[in-house]
Amino acid sequence: MATYKELKGINIQSLDSDPTAVEGEVWYNSGTSLLKMHVATESWASGGNMNSARYGVGSAGTQTAGLGFGGDTPTPSVVGIAEEYDGSSWTESGDLNTARYNLAGFGTQTAGFGVAGDATLVVAETYNGSSWSETGDINTGRNVLAGAGTTTAAIVFGGTPGGKDETESWNGSAWTEVNDLNTGRRQLGGAGTSTAGLAFGGGPGNKDETEEWNGTSWSEQNNLNTARHVLAGSGIQTAALAFGGSVNRTEKYDGTSWTETSDLATSRGALGGSPAGTQGTALAFGGTPPITNATEEFSTGVSTETIAFD
Amino acid sequence: MATDKGFFNYWVVENSGKGFITHVDSRKFWISGYPANVWVCDDIPESRDWGARNSAATKTKAEAQTLVTNAVNTAKSDWDDNNVDGETAAEKIGRIGAKPTDITLP
Numbered sequence: 054m055a056t057y058k059e060l061k062g063i064n065i066q067s068l069d070s071d072p073t074a075v076e077g078e079v080w081y082n083s084g085t086s087l088l089k090m091h092v093a094t095e096s097w098a099s100g101g102n103m104n105s106a107r108y109g110v111g112s113a114g115t116q117t118a119g120l121g122f123g124g125d126t127p128t129p130s131v132v133g134i135a136e137e138y139d140g141s142s143w144t145e146s147g148d149l150n151t152a153r154y155n156l157a158g159f160g161t162q163t164a165g166f167g168v169a170g171d172a173t174l175v176v177a178e179t180y181n182g183s184s185w186s187e188t189g190d191i192n193t194g195r196n197v198l199a200g201a202g203t204t205t206a207a208i209v210f211g212g213t214p215g216g217k218d219e220t221e222s223w224n225g226s227a228w229t230e231v232n233d234l235n236t237g238r239r240q241l242g243g244a245g246t247s248t249a250g251l252a253f254g255g256g257p258g259n260k261d262e263t264e265e266w267n268g269t270s271w272s273e274q275n276n277l278n279t280a281r282h283v284l285a286g287s288g289i290q291t292a293a294l295a296f297g298g299s300v301n302r303t304e305k306y307d308g309t310s311w312t313e314t315s316d317l318a319t320s321r322g323a324l325g326g327s328p329a330g331t332q333g334t335a336l337a338f339g340g341t342p343p344i345t346n347a348t349e350e351f352s353t354g355v356s357t358e359t360i361a362f363d
Numbered sequence: 364m365a366t367d368k369g370f371f372n373y374w375v376v377e378n379s380g381k382g383f384i385t386h387v388d389s390r391k392f393w394i395s396g397y398p399a400n401v402w403v404c405d406d407i408p409e410s411r412d413w414g415a416r417n418s419a420a421t422k423t424k425a426e427a428q429t430l431v432t433n434a435v436n437t438a439k440s441d442w443d444d445n446n447v448d449g450e451t452a453a454e455k456i457g458r459i460g461a462k463p464t465d466i467t468l469p
Contacts, residue, residue, distance in 0.1 A: 096389035102380040108460075125459070129445060141381050155458065172447075172458070197457060213457035239457050257453065283460055299460070301395065318384050319396035322460055342438045342463045343398050347378050352386060 074355035088360040093353065095314045097303070100336065100348030101142040105134050108341035109197075111158030112285070112325035113165035113180070116140065116336040116350055120162045120180065121325045123170060125154040127344045131171070135180065137162055138336065138348070147184040151176050157200035157209050159243070159328040164204045166223075169212065170196050177228070179204045191228045193219045197283075199243030199252060201266075201328065206247040208266060213239035216257055220271070222247065232270040236262045240282035242298070244328065245290040251306065253295050256282035263306070265290055275310040278302075285326030287335035287351075294332045294351065297324045297340060303351065305332055317349055371469060372410055373427035374402040376419035388413050395469075398434035401427045403468060428468050438463040 057079075058064050066080045071089060079090040107124030114120045119138035125131050133149035149167060156170030165180035173194030178185040191209060198212030207223040211234060218237035221228045234252060241255030250266035254277055261280035264271040277295060284298030291308035299322035304311040317337060324340030333353040339345060377400050384394060391409040396402050402419065404410035414421065422430070442462045446455070456462075 094386070094390055096386045097384075098386040098389060099378060099383035100381055102378065129441075214454060240460070257456070315389060316395070318389070318394055319378075341460065342442075343434060347396075348380070349384075354386070356390065 071357055074357065076355050079360075090358055090360055091355045092358050094356045095333075095351070095353045097315055097317050097337070097349045097351050099318070100140075100338070100350045101138070102348060103136055103143045103338055103346040104145055105132065105136065106344050106346035107132065107134075107154070107339050108321075108323040108344050109154030109156075109170075110323070110325045110339040111156045111167045111170070112336075112338070113158050113160045113328055114138070114162035114336075115327050115330040116334045116352075118162040119325075119327055119336045119338070120146075120158075120165045121338055122158065122165070122167055122180070122185075123149055123153050123156050124339060125344075135185070138338070140350075143348070147180075149178055149185050150187055151178070153196075155196035155323070157198045157212075157243070158325070159200045159202055159207060160204050161329045166200065166202075166204050166207060168200055168209050169194060169198055172196060173214065177223075189227045191221050192230055193217070193221065195219075197240045199241045201243045201245045201250040202247035208247050208250050210234055210243065210250075210252055210266075211238050211241045211255060215239070216255070220266070234271050235264055235273055236260065238262070238282075240284075240323075242284040242286040242295050242326075244286040244288050244293040244295075249290040251286070251290045251293050253277055253286070253293075253306070254281050254284045254298060258282070259298075263311070277304055277311050278313055279304065281322075283322030283324075285324050285337060287327040287330035288332040292332040294330075294335045296326070296335065296337055296351070298322050315351070319345065319347055319349070321345060321347075370406055371424070372404045372406045372414060373422040373424055373468070374404065374414050374417075374419035375400050375422055375427070375430065376402065376414075376417050379417065383417060384413070397427075397431045397466060397468065398438065399430040401431050401468070403427070424468060431466050431468060435463050435466055
């Protein structure tokens with residue numbers, strides 16, 4: 054059998070203790086007499102449960118500074134309740150002025166945006182970290198739409214009735230209709246910014262189409278591996294994460310193609326995400342069926358593993 | 364510990380939030396949640412430790428399947444009863460998603 058040096062040209066280091074984590078590193082721990090290596094990890098773990106279980110919830114922020122607002126509860130009852138997440142637990146904050154579900158959400162925990170929702174609402178509200186204020190209405194009322202950006206520069210796209218292709222751009226004071234999606238759809242996922250956005254999946258049925266927004270128009274890209282609707286997202290146009298959608302599948306987008314990664318523990322759709330999060334640190338919360346208050350946190354890292362020989 | 368499943372453990376336990384499933388758990392064994400607080404894991408020592416840590420109740424596969432089926436049937440009824448006057452079938456799906464479907468546990 055070939056030795057490690059014959060294969061790699063170097064000997065494995067013999068160390069008294071495990072070194073600082075560097076992906077791919079292999080060493081022999083002379084203290085424990087074990088051969089070890091550092092491997093990259095991508096996994097979901099449970100986060101703190103929301104105070105109010107719901108689906109069709111709007112979302113903003115990151116894994117450690119998240120925001121969930123609106124939604125429909127098991128009663129059923131459409132609510133305007135907002136909750137902030139600190140990486141461990143959820144705390145109720147100021148309610149939306151207009152209770153609703155199936156709205157678009159994006160921005161951050163201290164500068165969040167909730168747009169449209171319910172049947173054909175046009176109302177848009179911004180959050181300042183404690184309360185919501187109405188801004189200019191969008192032009193085309195809709196629900197189960199997606200959005201991306203901030204409270205000063207944003208886009209919303211898709212939705213229902215039907216499978217809408219309309220896209221609108223927000224400049225901080227007004228919404229303007231801009232070029233349409235190539236594939237009209239509802240219940241889609243969104244990520245990115247007002248000038249580098251990403252639309253993926255959606256319905257009716259289960260769609261896998263992905264489109265990139267460059268600030269002017271949408272262009273078709275490689276499809277999701279698992280077609281689905283009512284999914285959520287995190288990250289930017291060149292490093293996005295798509296998860297859920299009545300399935301537990303999670304996929305990473307690198308600006309060109311989607312790759313499957315670790316699944317959510319619980320399949321769900323109409324869940325909240327982390328629009329201001331990253332591909333490597335995402336948040337999933339709420340959703341249905343059944344309507345849940347469960348939260349999951351996606352993280353990447355490097356773990357130390359022992360290499361065993363049979 | 365359930366004993367009729369071969370490769371999986373079937374548990375019932377409410378998700379307690381942070382720490383319920385850790386990143387280490389996720390890396391060590393496959394775990395998937397279903398309606399009625401049913402959880403299915405690879406049958407390995409680490410998943411049994413997870414069940415003990417969370418005071419999960421063990422179930423046979425048949426028992427777990429019954430719980431899930433009942434929960435799905437309730438969700439189907441709730442879906443049937445959730446209507447808005449004048450709404451088409453397509454509009455209903457757009458509003459609350461598709462009708463829940465049967466789940467068969469692994």
